[in-house]
Amino acid sequence: MSSSVLPKPQMRGLLARRLGIHIVGAFIVALGVAASCKFGVADRRKKAYADFYRNxxxxxxxxxxxxxGIFQSAK
Known part of the structure; x- marks a missing residue:
């Protein structure tokens, strides 16, 4: 029987390394959501208001x- 030695798991700095990866991912996702909201919702809404008030x-x-008869004071 050959006994193979299992490698020790990395415990030191594990949280910091994972946190850095997740922070970068969260920042990228947040930028994507903000950009899609601006271009998909806000700009379309501004254009719709501008088109409505143009005419x-x-x-x-x-x-x-x-x-x-909505107004009571203006006859």
Whole structure:
């Protein structure tokens, strides 16, 4: 029978090494999520608001609401 010696597991510095890897991974994931939120949600929303208010006639909207009786003080 040959006895083979098992290598000792690395215990010293294990947490620090794993933590460094996970911090870098978390930073990369956070940057990806922030970029996708900015380009996927915020920029589309800004464009939709700009498109809406480009052709929005607030006086026409006010007159329609006034005729519908929404405003009590404006007759």
């Amino acid at each position: 929005y006639d607030f006086m026409k909207d006010f007159e329609e609401m006034r005729k519908a």
